[in-house]
Amino acid sequence: MELTHFDDQGRARMVDVSEKVETARYAVASGRVDMRPETLARIKSGQIAKGDVLAVAQVAGIMAAKQTSSLIPMCHPLAITGAKLDFRLVEPQTVELEATVKVTGKTGVEMEALTAVSVAALTIYDMCKAIDKTMVIGDICLREKAGGKSGHFLRDPG
Numbered sequence: 786m787e788l789t790h791f792d793d794q795g796r797a798r799m800v801d802v803s804e805k806v807e808t809a810r811y812a813v814a815s816g817r818v819d820m821r822p823e824t825l826a827r828i829k830s831g832q833i834a835k836g837d838v839l840a841v842a843q844v845a846g847i848m849a850a851k852q853t854s855s856l857i858p859m860c861h862p863l864a865i866t867g868a869k870l871d872f873r874l875v876e877p878q879t880v881e882l883e884a885t886v887k888v889t890g891k892t893g894v895e896m897e898a899l900t901a902v903s904v905a906a907l908t909i910y911d912m913c914k915a916i917d918k919t920m921v922i923g924d925i926c927l928r929e930k931a932g933g934k935s936g937h938f939l940r941d942p943g
Contacts, residue, residue, distance in 0.1 A: 799859050805891040810932030811867075814898035815883045816925035818909045822877040824917040828909075829874055835912045839872050842882075842912070846870040846905030850886050850897040857900070861892050868897070870905050882906055883928070895930050 792798045828838045835841075847868045854862040867887035872880055884901035886894040906922045913920060931937045 797859065799861065800892075802861065802891040805934075807889055807891055808932045809887070809889050810893045810930070811885060811887040812893060812895040812898040812930040813883060813885045813928040814895070814902045814926065815881065815928050816902040816906050816922065817882065818880045818906050818920055818922050820878050820880070820913065820920045821917050824913050824920070825874060825876070825878050825880065827916065828880070828913070833912055834915065838909055838912045839880075842872070842905040842908040843870045845908040846882075846884055846901040849904030850884065850894075850901040853897045853900045857896055860896050863888050863890055863892070863894060863897065865894065865897060868901060870901060880909055882909075893930055893933050893935075895927050899925060899927060 827833055831837060847870065849856075850868045851865055854860040865886060865888050867885070869885050871883045871885075873883075875881055882902050882905050884898045884905065886897040886901060888894045888897075902925055903922075906925070910920050910922060926940065927938070929937075929939050
């Protein structure tokens with residue numbers, strides 16, 4: 786497979802998508818934050834001093850998706866048409882995160898979904914670090930993407 790972010794001299798470049806057709810595209814990314822059971826209990830009961838952890842993480846993730854091209858050097862700025870974050874509290878000690886990002890455009894939104902999950906997870910860490918410095922962020926990956934020349938991708942759940 787050819788790496789498209791390099792020119793014939795091996796220098797970095799932004800891929801030229803001007804000739805591509807605009808299509809409806811979406812990407813789903815997921816991740817998790819593992820923590821002490823007491824920390825998850827406090828998130829659930831709304832007893833984190835900095836506020837509603839999941840509400841703040843949700844806004845942070847959406848904001849991050851919109852700013853991905855400012856963070857990742859070769860990403861195209863995109864007019865995102867939809868972004869959402871979902872959380873699942875898994876007893877005894879895990880918050881699972883899932884971001885879905887949509888666009889009608891010439892390039893996909895995989896990086897935007899991955900960035901949304903990453904920043905939402907970092908926000909959970911930031912809001913809870915005063916009571917739990919043992920938290921671990923992990924398993925961030927692309928779960929699914931659709932649209933464009935490469936078509937549909939669905940990660941094997943196993």
